[in-house]
Amino acid sequence: MAKTFNSFNPSNGEVVGRYPIFTSKQVAEVVDQAHKASEGWINQGFNGRKKTLLAWSNHIIKNIEQISELISLETGKPLSDSRLEVSNAVNHIGWAARHAEEIMRTSHRAPGALMANMAATVERSPLGVVGVIGPWNYPIFTPIGSIAYALAAGNTVVFKPSEYTPGVGVWLEESFNTVAPFADIFTTITGAAETGNALCLSGVDKLSFTGSTRTAKLVAAACAINLTPIVAECGGKDPVIVAVDANLDRAVDATMWSAMANAGQSCIGAERVYVDERVADLFIAKAVALAENIHAGAPGDGNYGPATMPSQISVISSHIKAAIKDGGQFAYGSLKSVQAPFVQPVILVDVPESSAAVREETFGPIIIINRVANMQEAIVLSNASSYGLGANVWSKRQGKKIASQLHCGMVAINSTFSFAAVPSVPFGGVKDSGYGRVHGPEGLLEYTYPRTVVRTRFNIPLNFLSFKRRAKDDKLVVKATKLLKGRLG
Numbered sequence: 001m002a003k004t005f006n007s008f009n010p011s012n013g014e015v016v017g018r019y020p021i022f023t024s025k026q027v028a029e030v031v032d033q034a035h036k037a038s039e040g041w042i043n044q045g046f047n048g049r050k051k052t053l054l055a056w057s058n059h060i061i062k063n064i065e066q067i068s069e070l071i072s073l074e075t076g077k078p079l080s081d082s083r084l085e086v087s088n089a090v091n092h093i094g095w096a097a098r099h100a101e102e103i104m105r106t107s108h109r110a111p112g113a114l115m116a117n118m119a120a121t122v123e124r125s126p127l128g129v130v131g132v133i134g135p136w137n138y139p140i141f142t143p144i145g146s147i148a149y150a151l152a153a154g155n156t157v158v159f160k161p162s163e164y165t166p167g168v169g170v171w172l173e174e175s176f177n178t179v180a181p182f183a184d185i186f187t188t189i190t191g192a193a194e195t196g197n198a199l200c201l202s203g204v205d206k207l208s209f210t211g212s213t214r215t216a217k218l219v220a221a222a223c224a225i226n227l228t229p230i231v232a233e234c235g236g237k238d239p240v241i242v243a244v245d246a247n248l249d250r251a252v253d254a255t256m257w258s259a260m261a262n263a264g265q266s267c268i269g270a271e272r273v274y275v276d277e278r279v280a281d282l283f284i285a286k287a288v289a290l291a292e293n294i295h296a297g298a299p300g301d302g303n304y305g306p307a308t309m310p311s312q313i314s315v316i317s318s319h320i321k322a323a324i325k326d327g328g329q330f331a332y333g334s335l336k337s338v339q340a341p342f343v344q345p346v347i348l349v350d351v352p353e354s355s356a357a358v359r360e361e362t363f364g365p366i367i368i369i370n371r372v373a374n375m376q377e378a379i380v381l382s383n384a385s386s387y388g389l390g391a392n393v394w395s396k397r398q399g400k401k402i403a404s405q406l407h408c409g410m411v412a413i414n415s416t417f418s419f420a421a422v423p424s425v426p427f428g429g430v431k432d433s434g435y436g437r438v439h440g441p442e443g444l445l446e447y448t449y450p451r452t453v454v455r456t457r458f459n460i461p462l463n464f465l466s467f468k469r470r471a472k473d474d475k476l477v478v479k480a481t482k483l484l485k486g487r488l489g
Helices: 024-043 045-062 064-075 079-103 141-152 166-177 193-200 213-224 248-264 280-291 312-325 375-383 399-403 440-445 471-484
Strands: 004-008 015-020 107-109 118-126 129-133 156-160 186-188 206-210 230-233 238-242 270-276 329-332 346-349 366-372 390-394 410-413 448-456
Touching: 004 166, 015 064, 015 166, 024 045, 024 129, 024 156, 024 186, 024 193, 045 064, 045 079, 045 141, 045 166, 064 079, 064 166, 079 141, 079 440, 129 141, 129 193, 141 156, 141 166, 141 206, 141 440, 156 166, 156 193, 166 186, 193 213, 206 213, 213 230, 238 248, 238 375, 248 270, 248 280, 248 366, 248 390, 270 280, 270 375, 280 329, 280 346, 280 366, 312 346, 312 366, 366 375, 375 399, 390 399, 399 410
Parallel strands: 129 156, 129 206, 156 186, 206 230, 238 270, 238 390, 270 366, 346 366, 390 410
Antiparallel strands: 004 015, 107 118, 118 448, 329 346
């Protein structure tokens, strides 16, 4: 009898569904079937794949209430947040479908003076089968950033959702199959870490992983056995920089939402704020006033839901304790704010940069606000982190200047989360936040490889690539090189 596991509602512990645990053998079989389906999917061409993907997005839109309710049940997030997540995911499916052809168009390259009789082109081809290991915090939006772009590029996809949100993953496969021209183009496998490891070793042509930096290193090591390349979208400790000329009302509102929405379980959520000391007290006061009207609760009761992953509660508690022990202070909340599975808003101020609360990802509704003397200090402290995913800058006149000096993959100026909602720009980080990109042209090309084609247009008397090459031919090359000073390309 096949082993199974349960999916739970984190708000009340009730069972949402039961799903099979895919064994290594089963995973290998699914990947093999995906390989066999690749040729047929490629032969659909850009127009055929576009038609299928747009039909899929329409199906999701028509059933947005159904999938939103399932997301809410498995994650505990409010239904309205689930709908927003689905809407963003659908936008990315549409963008990938509509732009794949132009992005993957064959490009013509100059052959250079010595190879003037040649025509040089570079084609972009799909890799084959892409494995996707998704997270639980945004169980449809985040994996779609890989799934839709990989499919649009002509790959088949095998998706392993988080063991906390398997139902969403299964629903995605079932919804795709309602419009798919044939089977095995997009397949979902369910299970925990062992199933994910099996996918890494299964012979997929590339793997896209979203999760913690620690787990990403394990995934990369497993994939390295077969030289399987990966895209790693890992955690963050995203800073917010608030200049003296910032619109404080907007900055506070956006920062608190960024820090608290989804129970703080966002890799691009605000975790630390560096605010000019001249406006720090006012910023903190406004943040506290806003926090008083925010509370965690079950869907329909709170502004945000519970900690989806129970083990995260201990991390959150340890970071709050560390912040206070190291000299920080509560501006709002206390240790009693943590009442599993819910964590009420906590605002900490003046926490030393050496504290684990500042250095490590908390992934909870906790925000640290520290004063800085100037924007240069804010930039230095922001960059001191081992992470480099996203950042937010609030300033009327200095936004671009500050943003250009931040060592991270994405920056929002006078906004938050905006780079995730724009399909045409790449999403990803540097340092411990990972490598590779999803979304945009860069994200689509992640799931292709370049094929160089050089073709002889006409023959010339000189043939440098032959044992029949004459001494005078060599002299001609040297002479031309000296004359053109290396400008032969």
